[in-house]
Structure formats: structure tokens, C-alpha cells
Amino acid sequence: MARAYSIQKIYATNYETIQWGAEWKAAFGEPEDNGVWFIWGNSGNAKTRFLIELAKEISNSRKLFFNSLEQGNRLTMRNALIDAGVDASNKNFIIGNESFEEMGERLSKHKAPTACVIDTIQYCHGLRFQAFTEMVKAHPKVLFIINSQAVGKNPEGKIAEKIKYDADLKIWVEGFKAISNGRYNPGGEYTIWGEGEAKYWGTKPNNSTNEN
Template structure:
């Protein structure tokens, strides 16, 4: 039987958080190092570029495993890394082809494994990552941040699992026309993604406007 806690106990709880800086602090504020984030949008709109830039930034805090389940790690994905100007010397981010849920579970059970998992994307997991499985992963690994990527239809993620992920998430990025609209339990804002000048994400020149 579930037991409640008092307000004092709740207020005294300590949480491990990401203390961001720069543009990421402006739109994300301070976030707990666990839970679910969602990145969704139509193809060729900058979704993967944003995911890669965010992933590289997050390795300042934790190791990260990027599962390129739909596209794989072939030539086109290599080009995505090149456009995003990912630092090839960064060993804190590892890239994988499709991993099934059993493999992901085994990965997460290892104490020294990465604490951030990017799943690119929900469509590739439509058969084996059901809504119940997503809830279980969130419950079983509370100290892991799951970043779920998804395609978009009528301004919402496709697949039932991705829709649930958005409902459960702390942060979401809706990508349209090389623009990321950031929302959720965060300050929010609008990020401009320029695939030709991705280095702007690493400096202070990137355009940022608060969303209305």
C-alpha cells in the first residue's frame, strides 16, 4: 500500500539537478537529472541537429548514449554529426544502432553506464516500446534522463508512446522550420537552428526569443 509523506519531508528532499549556463539556462532553467524530455517535429526541419547539439552539451554533466534506432549510424547520420559540428574528441557520448528494450534494460542496470539515453525515434519502437514499458522505464530508472524523439502530426508527437512521453515530460522541444519551440516545466523560449552555422549554439550569438 502506498504511503504519503509530509510537507516537511518533501521540502527536505534533495534532488540532483542540471545547473545549466548560457542559452540552455535561459530556456531550460534548472532541471532534475532524471525523467523524460521530448523532441518532436517533421523531417528535414532540424530535429536531429538540435538533438545532437543538446546531447553534446549534456555531456558536460553526464555520459550519454544516443540510439539512432531509425536512421542507424551510416553515412547520412555521419553527415548529421558533421553539420552539427560535434567534437570528435568527445568520448562521453556514444552512438548506437537500434537496441531492443531488453538491451536497453541491460545497459541501464550497469552502474557505470550513461545516465542520459536518447531514443531516435519513437516510430522505430512502435512495436516494443508501449506506453506501459515507458512508464516502467521511468519508474525503474528514476535517475536516468530519457530523451524521446518523435515525428509530428498536427503539432503533436506521433505514436501513442510519444504522446504519453510528452504528457509525462519536464521539457519538450517542438521543431518547425529550423526553429525549436521550448516548453514544459521550464522558462521556455524559441531557439533558431542554423544547420550551416551550428557553432552559434556553442557561443552567445544564437538568437533566443521568449515564446508568447
């Protein structure tokens, strides 16, 4: 039988949350530092730029593995890292191109990363939702950040839809800004590129963002 918790026990629990900058906190609140986050959006909206900026911010406080299934070690990936201002000396930010099984082996090693980005879930060919949930349960201290392609305003594919449904933090990227749709600070916004956002949405540019 599954364990039950009293209200007093829940209120007394100390939860470990992500420690990040004020701009990120204003947009996405203080989510737990484990579990699943889900990001989705259509091509041409600076989704990759946002994903790398997010990974960069998280790598300030913990080791992160960026599983670049879509771009790998291509020039486009290097350019994206440069655009996002990722420092070459950042040893907490590791990039690879591994199968889902290989990634699981990496996360099981001593001093393994405690944050993992999958870019994108559609490139995990043949992956079943059950296998994904088993991976998450096997690594309860790891934060999984899932990037997904979109069809219209919906994630592309059944597994992406299921992961989004269960995710704690859901982030929709459109018009050069990221919008919180999840359980933390719904409606919060993060500007990826102020000038592009202003042109897309017809607003004044937000100059507070990091435009490297």
C-alpha cells in the same frame, strides 16, 4: 500504501538539476537531471541537429547513450554529428542502434550511461507504454530523452502522445528553433540555425547560436 510527504519535507529536498550553458538555461530553465524529456516536430526543421546539439551539451557532464534507431551508423548520422560540432574525442557520447530490451540491459550495467536518447520512438516497434514506464521506474537516475515524429503539431502515434503527456520537459521544434512547452520555462526558445529561423519566422537572424 504510497508514501506521503509534508510541505516542509518537499521544501527541504535538494534536487539534482542539469548543469549546462547559459543559452540552454535561458531556453529551458534548470530541469531535474532524470525523468523524461520529449522532443517532437516535423521533418525539415533541424530536429536531428537540435537533438544532437542537446546530447552534446548533456555529455559535457555525464555519459550519454544515443540510440540512433532511425539513422544508425549511416553517412547522414556522421554528417549530422559533424554539423553539430561533436568532438571525436568525446568519450561520454556513445552511439548505438539497439532494441528497447537491449538498451535496458545496457542501462543496467555497472557505470552505465545516466542519459539516454531514443531517436525516434516510432522505431521502437511494438513498444507498449507500460513497458516504457517500467523502464523509467527501473532506472530512476537516468534521463530519458525521447525524439518523435509529428503529424501536424501533434506527436505521431498513441505511445508518443502518452509519453509527451507525462514528460517533464516538452520541446517543440519548428522553423529552426526549439520551443519549451513543458513544466520548465514554458515559451523559452533555443535557436538552432539563425539564418534559417529568420527566413522562416520573418525576423532578424539570431547570431548568438552555435552554428558549426
